[in-house]
Structures are given as C-alpha cells and as structure tokens.
Amino acid sequence: MPKKIFKNWWEKIKYNYFQEFILLVVLLVLGTIFSLLTDTFLTIPNILNVLLQISIIAILGFGVTIIIISAGIDLSLGSVMALVGMGTAAILTSSTPSIFLAILGGLLIGGIVGFINGITVAYIHLPAFIATLAMMSIARGVALVVTNAIPIYNLPESFLFLGSGFLWGVPTPIYVMISLYFILDFILRKTKFGRYTYAIGGNEEATRLSGINIKRYKLLVYVVGGICTGVAGILFTARLGSGQPTAGVGYELDAITAAILGGTNLFGGSGNLIGTLIGAFVMGVINNGQALLNISSYVQNIVRGIIVILAVGISTYQYMTRK
Amino acid sequence: MGKNKGVNRVNDKNILVMKNISKKFPGVKALDNVNFYVRKGEIHGLMGENGAGKSTLIKILDGAYTSEKGGEIWFKGKLVQNNSPILSKKLGISTIHQEFNLIPELTVGENIFLHDFPIRRGLIDWKTLFGESRKYLKDIGCNVDPAAKVKTLSIAQQQMVEISSSINQNAELIIMDEPTAPLTKLEIDILFKLIRHLKEIGITIIYISHNIKEVLTLAERITVLRDGKVVNCINSKELNQNQLIELMVGRSFKNAFPPRKGKPMKEIMLSVRNLSDAHKLKNISFDLKKGEVLGLAGLVGSGRTEILRAVYGADPGISGEIELKGKIINITSPEEAKKNGIGLLPENRKKEGFIPLMSVQCNISLPGIDKIQRFGVVLNKEETKLAENFVKKLDIRTPSLEQLVIRLSGGNQQKVVLAKWLAEGTPIIMLDEPTRGIDVGAKYDIYILIDKLTQEGISVILITSELPELLALSDRILVMHNGRINGEFKKEQFKAEDIMACAFGTIKNGGDMGES
Numbered sequence: 127m128p129k130k131i132f133k134n135w136w137e138k139i140k141y142n143y144f145q146e147f148i149l150l151v152v153l154l155v156l157g158t159i160f161s162l163l164t165d166t167f168l169t170i171p172n173i174l175n176v177l178l179q180i181s182i183i184a185i186l187g188f189g190v191t192i193i194i195i196s197a198g199i200d201l202s203l204g205s206v207m208a209l210v211g212m213g214t215a216a217i218l219t220s221s222t223p224s225i226f227l228a229i230l231g232g233l234l235i236g237g238i239v240g241f242i243n244g245i246t247v248a249y250i251h252l253p254a255f256i257a258t259l260a261m262m263s264i265a266r267g268v269a270l271v272v273t274n275a276i277p278i279y280n281l282p283e284s285f286l287f288l289g290s291g292f293l294w295g296v297p298t299p300i301y302v303m304i305s306l307y308f309i310l311d312f313i314l315r316k317t318k319f320g321r322y323t324y325a326i327g328g329n330e331e332a333t334r335l336s337g338i339n340i341k342r343y344k345l346l347v348y349v350v351g352g353i354c355t356g357v358a359g360i361l362f363t364a365r366l367g368s369g370q371p372t373a374g375v376g377y378e379l380d381a382i383t384a385a386i387l388g389g390t391n392l393f394g395g396s397g398n399l400i401g402t403l404i405g406a407f408v409m410g411v412i413n414n415g416q417a418l419l420n421i422s423s424y425v426q427n428i429v430r431g432i433i434v435i436l437a438v439g440i441s442t443y444q445y446m447t448r449k
Numbered sequence: 450m451g452k453n454k455g456v457n458r459v460n461d462k463n464i465l466v467m468k469n470i471s472k473k474f475p476g477v478k479a480l481d482n483v484n485f486y487v488r489k490g491e492i493h494g495l496m497g498e499n500g501a502g503k504s505t506l507i508k509i510l511d512g513a514y515t516s517e518k519g520g521e522i523w524f525k526g527k528l529v530q531n532n533s534p535i536l537s538k539k540l541g542i543s544t545i546h547q548e549f550n551l552i553p554e555l556t557v558g559e560n561i562f563l564h565d566f567p568i569r570r571g572l573i574d575w576k577t578l579f580g581e582s583r584k585y586l587k588d589i590g591c592n593v594d595p596a597a598k599v600k601t602l603s604i605a606q607q608q609m610v611e612i613s614s615s616i617n618q619n620a621e622l623i624i625m626d627e628p629t630a631p632l633t634k635l636e637i638d639i640l641f642k643l644i645r646h647l648k649e650i651g652i653t654i655i656y657i658s659h660n661i662k663e664v665l666t667l668a669e670r671i672t673v674l675r676d677g678k679v680v681n682c683i684n685s686k687e688l689n690q691n692q693l694i695e696l697m698v699g700r701s702f703k704n705a706f707p708p709r710k711g712k713p714m715k716e717i718m719l720s721v722r723n724l725s726d727a728h729k730l731k732n733i734s735f736d737l738k739k740g741e742v743l744g745l746a747g748l749v750g751s752g753r754t755e756i757l758r759a760v761y762g763a764d765p766g767i768s769g770e771i772e773l774k775g776k777i778i779n780i781t782s783p784e785e786a787k788k789n790g791i792g793l794l795p796e797n798r799k800k801e802g803f804i805p806l807m808s809v810q811c812n813i814s815l816p817g818i819d820k821i822q823r824f825g826v827v828l829n830k831e832e833t834k835l836a837e838n839f840v841k842k843l844d845i846r847t848p849s850l851e852q853l854v855i856r857l858s859g860g861n862q863q864k865v866v867l868a869k870w871l872a873e874g875t876p877i878i879m880l881d882e883p884t885r886g887i888d889v890g891a892k893y894d895i896y897i898l899i900d901k902l903t904q905e906g907i908s909v910i911l912i913t914s915e916l917p918e919l920l921a922l923s924d925r926i927l928v929m930h931n932g933r934i935n936g937e938f939k940k941e942q943f944k945a946e947d948i949m950a951c952a953f954g955t956i957k958n959g960g961d962m963g964e965s
Binding site: 351 | 786798
C-alpha cells in the first residue's frame with residue numbers, strides 16, 4: 127500500500143493545508159510591509175511583544191478550536207475568563223493566599239463552566255450557540271454579583287510573575303502558550319479523545335452508530351475548552367495585576383477569528399491547532415504593525431475585518447472551485 | 450417502437466412520451482434505454498422493486514436529474530429541452546413526493562399560492578388568497594381552513610393541500626410517489642376517490658406504489674421496471690396479482706451469486722423476544738444461530754430497518770427482551786450493543802456510515818479503537834496494520850490509507866464501513882442494504898465476504914431489497930409486513946413469488962413465529 131496520495135508537496139498543501147498556506151503568505155506580506163515602513167517591527171523585543179499579546183487569544187483559540195472541530199461553538203469564553211480571574215484573585219486575597227490553590231481554583235472554575243456548557247449542549251440538546259450565549263451572560267453576571275462589581279487588587283508579586291515575568295528574556299505567558307500548544311496538539315492528533323472529536327464534528331450520527339458515547343465526549347470537549355479558558359483567565363489576571371469583573375469582553379470573537387483564520391471548519395470535522403496559532407499570530411501582527419504606524423484603532427478594526435475576509439475568502443473560493 | 454399500432458408515439462393520445470432514457474451513476478446503470486408512454490387522462494401505474502429505477506425516471510421527468518445523451522421527453526406533443534424542476538412545473542408536471550414540499554409554519558392558503566402570491570397594490574391580497582384556496586380545497590372535497598397553519602394538519606390533509614397546490618399551478622400531469630404509505634385505511638379511500646375525481650376533470654396521473662392491490666384497482670395501464678429497464682407495459686385488466694409480482698421479480702439468477710458454503714451451527718447466538726416500539730414494530734421474536742445468515746424481507750417501511758436499529762439500541766422507546774447466548778442483556782445505546790458484540794452497518798451510508806473528511810485508516814479503526822490504544826493514546830503502528838489488513842482483505846481500492854473516505858467511490862466507501870465492523874470483530878453483524886448503490890464487482894466481493902464470515906462463526910442479519918440477493922445469501926428468511934413478522938421461510942422453501950406475496954401481506958407463512 128503506497129503511502130502517498132499527492133504527487134508532490136504543493137498538491138498536498140493545496141488540498142490539506144491551503145488555509146494555513148494563505149495565512150503564511152499574508153503573514154509574510156504584512157511582515158514585509160511593516161518592516162519596510164517601521165524600524166521597530168522586525169526586532170526581537172517587538173516580536174516577543176507580539177507573542178505576549180497573542181498568548182491569551184491563542185490559548186482561548188486552542189480551546190475553541192477543539193470545540194469547533196466537534197461541530198460546537200463557545201461564546202462564553204470572554205465572560206468565563208473574567209469569572210476565572212475573579213475567583214483566582216479572590217483566593218489570592220483570602221486569608222489563605224496560596225498561588226497553587228489560586229491556579230487550581232481558576233482551572234476548576236473554567237472546567238466547571240465548561241462542564242455545564244457540555245451538559246446543556248450534549249445532554250439537554252441545546253444548540254451550542256444558544257447554550258454558550260446564555261453562559262456568556264450568566265458567567266459575566268456571576269462575576270459581577272459575587273464581587274459587587276468591585277475589582278480585586280493587591281495580588282502577590284509572585285503570582286504576577288505568571289503574567290508579566292520573564293524567563294531567560296522571554297515573557298512567561300509565551301512558555302505557557304507554547305507548552306499548551308504541544309499538549310493539546312498531541313491530544314487532538316494522537317489520542318482517542320482527539321479522534322472522536324473529529325469524528326463527532328465530521329458526522330455525529332455515524333459516530334454514534336459506531337458505538338461511541340458521543341454525549342460523554344462532547345461533554346469532555348467543553349470541559350477541555352473550559353480548562354483552556356481557565357488558563358487564559360489566570361494569565362490575564364496575572365498580567366492585569368488585578369481581578370476585573372468586566373475583563374475579557376469580546377475575547378471570544380477574537381479567539382474564534384483566530385481559529386477560523388487558521389482553517390478550522392466552522393461546521394466541524396476539520397481544523398488544527400497550528401492553524402489557530404498562526405491565525406492568532408497574524409492578528410497580533412496586524413494590530414502591532416498598525417499600532418507602530420500610529421493608525422487609529424478605529425481604522426485598525428476595519429483593516430482587521432478586511433484581512434479576515436480576504437484570508438478565509440481565498441481558501442473558501444479555492445475549495446469551491448477546485449476539480 | 451412504432452410496432453404497437455401507433456400507440457407508443459408522440460401524438461395527441463400520449464400526453465407524455467419518454468424515449469431512450471438512460472441514467473448512469475458511478476458504478477451503476479440506474480436506467481437503461483427506457484421508453485415510457487402515458488396517455489392523456491389515464492391513471493398510469495409505475496411499478497418495480499426498490500432500485501428498479503422508478504424514482505430515477507420520475508426525477509428525470511421533473512427535471513431533478515438529466516438523462517444521458519439521446520434521451521428525449523415529449524410533453525403534450527412538444528419536445529422538452531433543458532428540463533429543470535422549474536420548467537417541468539411550468540409545463541404542468543407536478544410531483545407529490547413522499548415527503549411533502551410544504552412549509553409547516555405557513556398557512557394552508559399561503560402554501561397553495563407559494564409559487565405566485567396574488568398581489569394587490571404591492572401587497573399580498575389575503576382575501577383572494579384565502580378565498581381562492583377555499584375554492585380549490587372544496588373542489589377536491591377537502592374542508593380544511595385555509596388560514597390554518599400546515600403543521601396543525603394531519604398527513605392526509607397535508608397531502609390534499611399539496612394536491613390543491615398542484616391544481617392551482619395548472620398541473621396536467623400529477624405524479625404520486627407512494628401516496629398511501631402514510632395514510633390510514635379510511636384516508637386511502639378518500640384519496641382514491643380524489644384521484645378518480647382528478648381523472649374526471651382531465652388530469653393525468655402517474656401512480657407509483659409497491660402496493661399491488663392498489664395499483665391494480667386504480668390504474669388502467671401499468672409499466673413495470675426492473676433493473677433499470679422496462680419489462681412491460683400492460684393493460685391492468687389483463688393481469689392478476691401473481692403475474693404482476695412475477696413481472697417485478699422474475700430475473701435470471703444464473704451465477705450472479707457465489708455458492709453459499711457456510712452452514713449455520715446449532716448454538717443460538719441471539720434471541721429476540723417480543724420486541725416492540727412506539728410506532729412500527731409489534732411483538733418481534735426470532736433467534737439467530739451461530740454462523741447463520743438470517744435474511745429480513747419486506748417492503749420499504751415494513752419495519753426491517755427498525756428491527757436492526759432496535760436491537761442495536763439506536764432508537765429510544767423499545768420494549769422487549771434480547772438474549773445473548775442465553776443471557777438477557779439490556780441494550781439502550783449503540784455503545785452497549787457494541788460492548789455486547791453486535792455491530793450495525795446502517796442503511797444510509799453517507800449519513801450514518803462513515804466520517805467523510807476522515808482518512809480510510811481512521812474510519813476503519815473508529816469503532817474498534819479501544820483495541821489499539823494505550824492510556825488513551827492511539828498506537829499508530831497497530832492502527833496502520835489493522836487498516837492495511839482490511840483494505841487488503843476487502844480489496845478496498847484506495848491510493849493510500851490516508852485518503853479521505855469522501856474521495857472514494859460508493860462501493861469502496863461501503864467496504865470501508867463494512868471494514869469498520871470487521872476490524873472491531875463483533876460476533877454478530879447486522880447489515881442493512883450492504884450492496885445498495887454499488888457496482889456488480891463490489892457486490893460480488895461482499896457476497897463472498899458474508900459467506901466467509903459465517904464460516905468463521907460470525908452471525909449475520911441481512912436486509913436487502915434485492916430479493917435474488919436475499920435468496921442467494923440467506924439461510925433463513927423472515928418476512929416483514931406492517932411491523933410484524935408475517936412469515937418465516939427455510940432455505941428449502943425459498944421462492945421469490947411466495948416471499949413477495951408474504952411481504953405484500955397477501956399470504957402468510959409460519960405464522961407461529963411473529964404474532965402471538
């Protein structure tokens with residue numbers, strides 16, 4: 127049995143990784159433009175800065191990519207991140223301030239909210255869009271109610287290191303992002319859970335009739351997504367230096383954009399984390415380059431939208447017209 | 450053509466003439482040079498087994514498919530060119546499908562006028578819409594409120610609305626595809642009256658049905674299709690039920706099938722007792738022996754598929770007992786069925802069989818992935834070995850294990866779905882239409898495979914709408930009719946006519962099996 131289907135590497139890219147390829151081209155073009163127009167863009171500190179800025183979106187993006195691959199969606203990410211932040215900050219400023227407990231608590235909150243999302247979607251059969259839209263509102267509300275809408279300040283220095291410290295000259299969140307990428311990529315590509323995630327997104331009924339407990343695995347998908355949100359919430363709080371109940375508004379859309387830019391099929395069944403990582407990086411570069419050029423943030427929004435349409439449009443068009 | 454005294458020609462008598470219609474699908478010739486003539490104002494029965502080509506022919510007529518080169522459609526003496534669903538409607542050809550084209554959230558009146566709302570001063574003229582609708586409905590003897598939402602109507606009433614809508618669109622030829630399938634006895638009588646009334650007002654009807662009695666009472670002429678060819682077109686008065694069945698099933702059997710070498714053993718693997726569901730199945734009981742091929746015959750909608758799905762735990766609301774090797778088991782989900790050693794190759798391979806965007810390898814390993822994983826991590830080498838083994842064994846033609854299943858041909862897709870269950874290695878495999886839509890070669894491969902499996906001690910329950918196939922492969926056949934087992938045939942009793950008659954409910958055999 128020959129291993130190769132494609133005549134050459136270009137065919138393989140064209141069929142399997144076209145979106146990622148387009149994204150790299152976009153990255154190259156933008157990078158060239160920004161390097162030519164500014165002296166600061168192509169410097170190591172600036173690139174590290176971009177990576178730092180995208181780390182939280184990328185981590186949220188990993189989680190939501192897995193959820194989208196299973197043909198779901200999660201709109202509650204931003205709110206849940208705020209809730210996680212408030213929980214973490216509350217533990218840190220309690221009578222027993224333990225960083226370990228705070229991190230555990232943050233992950234737990236993310237996981238629990240993911241669990242609830244999973245129950246409503248997989249077992250109560252609510253459309254994921256509605257279930258997580260409701261959760262977006264609930265999580266935000268809980269974050270505000272529990273803290274009386276008052277931010278929590280004075281977090282310990284050692285905790286802040288997670289968000290704003292450096293290790294060998296590189297910001298700590300970048301390490302977290304990279305390690306999480308490798309862990310989740312392994313899970314998605316090599317484990318039974320990952321296989322089932324693609325199968326459920328690709329054809330839920332066929333997966334069920336293959337004797338697989340799809341409800342359990344759908345639930346698990348949302349729990350994994352929730353834990354990613356937990357990680358992102360902890361890092362975000364550590365960067366801000368405080369727990370902000372109003373933090374993270376709109377982050378879910380950035381995370382979803384990164385996933386879509388990276389070629390994740392919004393209807394499920396296909397996608398990968400490297401695409402999401404590059405997608406988040408492209409978004410970071412767009413924002414960073416425009417900031418360096420002093421383009422107004424209003425205009426930045428317009429440019430970002432146009433780039434999304436172009437990048438996704440080209441590969442969709444290629445897909446529709448091939449054969 | 451031409452030799453039948455000018456009847457089969459484009460002329461005033463024939464409202465519809467379809468000439469030299471052929472249609473190929475990948476690996477299958479669905480229609481082979483079909484000539485089909487319908488006279489103006491008649492009720493014309495169109496019959497044939499499942500897969501004989503009736504639906505394809507109708508889809509070509511209403512423009513959903515196009516015929517291969519050389520096919521011609523003449524309607525009302527004019528050649529129809531560039532046919533499309535819109536054009537055929539305009540010409541006056543209307544199809545009442547088994548699934549209605551009504552919009553449940555809109556009112557009856559809106560549905561009747563959906564194609565062309567009456568407009569007054571730029572707005573919908575509701576008075577005319579409802580008034581006219583009431584008239585159309587009254588014309589066909591249906592007293593439904595035109596302002597009622599369609600979703601509140603019974604199936605029979607919805608059918609009436611659909612017919613009214615056709616009349617409103619000036620249909621001159623109405624095609625009815627299995628119109629009585631969802632109706633009660635009383636509703637059927639009303640429908641028949643309506644059909645005769647339509648004939649009186651000059652509308653021509655093509656009536657498609659599996660129900661021989663119905664067609665014989667309604668239709669004046671009957672065209673029988675078999676294997677994509679017209680067997681005959683006959684005056685219904687010159688026919689009786691048995692002759693019609695013979696026309697439908699009588700095909701040559703020579704060497705289309707390999708000899709059955711395997712023999713069922715004594716040991717009973719699976720025993721089903723009083724299986725019922727809320728809708729269709731009534732007190733289904735049967736045994737399945739080790740190494741046996743148990744065939745399920747019956748018409749579409751008779752409950753064959755439902756039995757397999759019930760045993761597999763695919764649908765909720767099942768009552769009854771299932772024993773596996775003498776032990777009562779409780780199956781409420783496919784997962785439990787699989788754990789108990791039961792596999793299902795589902796009827797609809799695209800919707801239920803495989804994951805289109807996954808590779809051949811990943812599809813094959815999907816149900817049996819637990820055997821090739823450690824701590825949740827899939828062992829790549831083992832998986833490749835497993836997939837390679839079955840690709841070879843089933844002769845799946847794929848350039849690579851990495852190929853996405855959606856890019857394979859239908860027959861090879863089907864083999865992948867079969868490989869899934871062979872790889873999982875369940876001792877009981879239920880096959881629902883395993884050879885549907887696949888080419889002759891692949892079919893033969895699957896026949897041989899089924900025989901081989903049973904020699905290894907695997908038990909098979911087989912559903913296929915191709916009767917000769919069922920006769921050749923099965924050791925025993927249960928015949929379903931209306932959700933019950935209407936008869937049991939042992940190998941020496943196999944006779945196509947008897948089994949068909951039993952499936953149509955005209956005779957019974959071994960009535961002690963099903964009904965208690």
